Amino acid sequence: MAAAHAHGHKVKRYSGLMDWLTTVDHKKIGILYFIAGFFFFLIGGLEAIIIRIQLLKPMNDVVAGDTFNELITMHGTTMIFLAAMPLLFALMNAVIPLQIGARDVAFPFLNSLGFWTFFFGGVLLNLSWFAGAVPDAGWTSYVPLAGSIYSSGHGVDYYVLGLQIAGIGTLLGGINFMATIINMRAPGLTFMRLPMFTWAIFITSALIVFAFPALTVGLVALMFDRLFNANFFDVANGGNGVLWEHIFWVFGHPEVYILILPAFGIISEVVSTFSRKRLFGYSSMVFATVLIAFLGFMVWAHHMFTTGLGPVANGLFSIATMLIAVPTGVKIFNWLFTLWGGSIRFTTANLFAIGFIPTFVMGGVTGVMLASAPADYQYHDTYFVVAHFHYVIVGGLILGIFAGLHYWWPKMFGRILNETLGKITFWTFFIGFHLTFFVQHFLGLLGMPRRVYTYLGGQGYDDMNFISTIGAILMGIGTIVFLINIFVTWAKPRNASNDPWEDGRSLEWTIPSPPPEYNFKQTPLVRGYDAWWKEKMEGKTAMTPAEPVGSIHMPSPSILPFIMSVGLFIAGFGFMYDQLIVAGVGLAITLGCMVVRSLVDDHGFHIEPEEQDKGVQA
Amino acid sequence: MSAHDHAEGHLPHEPEKATLDARNKILGFWLFLGAEVVLFGTLFAAFLALRHSVGDGPTAGELFQLPMVFGATMILLTSSLTSVFAVQAMHHHNKKSMVTWLIVTILLGLAFLGLEIYEFVEYVHEGHKFTTSAFSSSFYTLVGFHGAHVAFGVVWIALVIGQVFKKGLTVVTAPKVYISAMYWHFIDVVWVFIFTVVYLMGKVAG
Ligand code: HEM
Ligand SMILES: [Cu+2]
Numbered sequence: 102m103a104a105a106h107a108h109g110h111k112v113k114r115y116s117g118l119m120d121w122l123t124t125v126d127h128k129k130i131g132i133l134y135f136i137a138g139f140f141f142f143l144i145g146g147l148e149a150i151i152i153r154i155q156l157l158k159p160m161n162d163v164v165a166g167d168t169f170n171e172l173i174t175m176h177g178t179t180m181i182f183l184a185a186m187p188l189l190f191a192l193m194n195a196v197i198p199l200q201i202g203a204r205d206v207a208f209p210f211l212n213s214l215g216f217w218t219f220f221f222g223g224v225l226l227n228l229s230w231f232a233g234a235v236p237d238a239g240w241t242s243y244v245p246l247a248g249s250i251y252s253s254g255h256g257v258d259y260y261v262l263g264l265q266i267a268g269i270g271t272l273l274g275g276i277n278f279m280a281t282i283i284n285m286r287a288p289g290l291t292f293m294r295l296p297m298f299t300w301a302i303f304i305t306s307a308l309i310v311f312a313f314p315a316l317t318v319g320l321v322a323l324m325f326d327r328l329f330n331a332n333f334f335d336v337a338n339g340g341n342g343v344l345w346e347h348i349f350w351v352f353g354h355p356e357v358y359i360l361i362l363p364a365f366g367i368i369s370e371v372v373s374t375f376s377r378k379r380l381f382g383y384s385s386m387v388f389a390t391v392l393i394a395f396l397g398f399m400v401w402a403h404h405m406f407t408t409g410l411g412p413v414a415n416g417l418f419s420i421a422t423m424l425i426a427v428p429t430g431v432k433i434f435n436w437l438f439t440l441w442g443g444s445i446r447f448t449t450a451n452l453f454a455i456g457f458i459p460t461f462v463m464g465g466v467t468g469v470m471l472a473s474a475p476a477d478y479q480y481h482d483t484y485f486v487v488a489h490f491h492y493v494i495v496g497g498l499i500l501g502i503f504a505g506l507h508y509w510w511p512k513m514f515g516r517i518l519n520e521t522l523g524k525i526t527f528w529t530f531f532i533g534f535h536l537t538f539f540v541q542h543f544l545g546l547l548g549m550p551r552r553v554y555t556y557l558g559g560q561g562y563d564d565m566n567f568i569s570t571i572g573a574i575l576m577g578i579g580t581i582v583f584l585i586n587i588f589v590t591w592a593k594p595r596n597a598s599n600d601p602w603e604d605g606r607s608l609e610w611t612i613p614s615p616p617p618e619y620n621f622k623q624t625p626l627v628r629g630y631d632a633w634w635k636e637k638m639e640g641k642t643a644m645t646p647a648e649p650v651g652s653i654h655m656p657s658p659s660i661l662p663f664i665m666s667v668g669l670f671i672a673g674f675g676f677m678y679d680q681l682i683v684a685g686v687g688l689a690i691t692l693g694c695m696v697v698r699s700l701v702d703d704h705g706f707h708i709e710p711e712e713q714d715k716g717v718q719a
Numbered sequence: 720m721s722a723h724d725h726a727e728g729h730l731p732h733e734p735e736k737a738t739l740d741a742r743n744k745i746l747g748f749w750l751f752l753g754a755e756v757v758l759f760g761t762l763f764a765a766f767l768a769l770r771h772s773v774g775d776g777p778t779a780g781e782l783f784q785l786p787m788v789f790g791a792t793m794i795l796l797t798s799s800l801t802s803v804f805a806v807q808a809m810h811h812h813n814k815k816s817m818v819t820w821l822i823v824t825i826l827l828g829l830a831f832l833g834l835e836i837y838e839f840v841e842y843v844h845e846g847h848k849f850t851t852s853a854f855s856s857s858f859y860t861l862v863g864f865h866g867a868h869v870a871f872g873v874v875w876i877a878l879v880i881g882q883v884f885k886k887g888l889t890v891v892t893a894p895k896v897y898i899s900a901m902y903w904h905f906i907d908v909v910w911v912f913i914f915t916v917v918y919l920m921g922k923v924a925g
Contacts, residue, residue, distance in 0.1 A: 337770025339853035
């Protein structure tokens, strides 16, 4: 290493906006994912509030039926693909390399490319509001509704192309994090010593790699049908509408586990840290995660019980679905046993984690109810399903993300979020959540269908819808308090210590908050599970280094990922409005950048020990 | 660690795996191929679901000319072999023979593409257009995706050759050769499935 720095490549360092556009540093990319993801979360939230206001009372006319369809479609699509996933990617980026003692991810350039494609895909999708052609066939875009006959405008095109572009970013991220976790672990950090969050992200990444390409193909087929008159789903020409359902859910069910597994990982970390105890049943946790992921690929048809696949298929998928409850239950008990007898600290992060446990259990229980095919004939397409998936997604994933954000905020930004505001966020959001969605179980059981823009009074729906809307507003208030907290904390000095919670267990708590550009001045040597906790218990104040201090090699920043994504964005518009020349230009920009990237070697640059002491801050 | 610790001349036996960066790339590419398997798997599934829906258009049995497709198959299989030779030459640090085999690979790839284009044009004349039936749409999508992969591979390998000329065989260029060969084999395996599932089953089990 030392010999190599004789070559000392000088690299242009950018500052300001250019720094953010060109960065390949996982910590900065994490922050970008957070900002973009949170922005889309606010948009999706706004859409939700409008939906709930429309449903506040019977025969309400705040929005018309077609606008309502656009709102629910964009709400679902935005929340899943543009808010939840990026917020998870934010935490992955911010934390994973630190937890495994690495200086960056395996492919820093692709990491940046992944962010920008997601971002421009999301922007494309949302520009539909301004183009006056908004997707309105549901986040599932079932055909024939989403086909060109029933959705003749450009709305669904925005869905197809926006998701296609954003999906590229997600797939790249999945590959990147798998390779990172396999190849970049610090010496001694064997797989069975990995922190639970790292395990969760490892398995999640595998799910992404094997699930997203199915969506890619589905979207391509739908795009060909809509734009080039192909006949994949066009029944009149021999196409098959059920094919879309299969393709979508072969992707879609693993997708819901892509969402929840990282939350499981976050909860494991937070609960263990704030009970000051080793995670109970670590190896069973790992095993359960793997099993959930594996089973997650064999249950997709539980979304299609009423499609008419026949009793044998329904029976098999029913049983496979119920099986998932077993490893999930293992996890729940492990968290409870971790808390049991621990010296629990009720920080905001831990409140969110503890709130997660019963809430997610309720979502799991309704899941098992839905898994019974005959019963699902009753529940399907009612508010019962809406209640189920909001319990697992909001009560599971979003509470998990809030726990993770409060927990790792000091590591990302060097400042602890204000605890009082944090607790207000938790209680308003948590109570608001249960108010909104608990009653929806009963609305569903009473027969209120999902995706209807209004209802007649006097059917027993009125009071519960009213309560539900009040709850939604409360959740909105919770989110605003969180936003205020961000700004309040921003104004405070950057003074978080390496281990601000004092009970940190894994490697990210051994380095400054926020970490220097290269994370670890010396790669640490890991001697067991809970690497940092183990050292602390033996009275050490730092990790044992696995290498001498030396010159550190860093990848250089690049604007190419940004330009490549702009190219795809342009191409998207070209395809949509039948301007094949524009589409060609867009694709040429992207491919041209790939050629440049391949031809021009990135030598990176070195940070010398002297500079390291000055502390190059991320 | 840095790429230029090894100047040309004292390359390790497997120059493609000499740096962490290169090992990352190879692993990452394997994972990418995993994703590609799912991609083509889904395309195959769609094709299998729709292949009998020919509508008023011609059926698989009426369209396909096995001798020509068999010829294309042989060409592509041979090109896989020549790319193996290129990687072997790389392991012997024989730049010239490596480049030669890569060029042969490209030429075979181009020949395959030529046949495929001829085949598609022929089909269109026989009334088997992209929009004719569900069978035709899924056929062109599956086989066309594969063809696009071949075209991409040809351009890619050409770029790699250019770089080897410019920079020599180094621990930076070696992984590029190796990975493009991995990609090429993958395309080949996909074609074997296309030949079986689309053409043979179309003719025999049609
Ligand atoms: C014990 C675990 C689970 C079981 C047994 C289960 C079962 C089911 C079933 C059978 C349905 C179909 C209901 C219908 O449409 O009639 C469903 C829908 C859904 N589930 Fe779950 N689920 C589980 C966990 C989860 C998790 C962890 C998530 C996400 C994080 C999730 C997200 C969803 C979504 C989004 C839908 C609705 C999709 C739609 O139609 O728009 N589920 N679940
Ligand atoms: Cu599912």
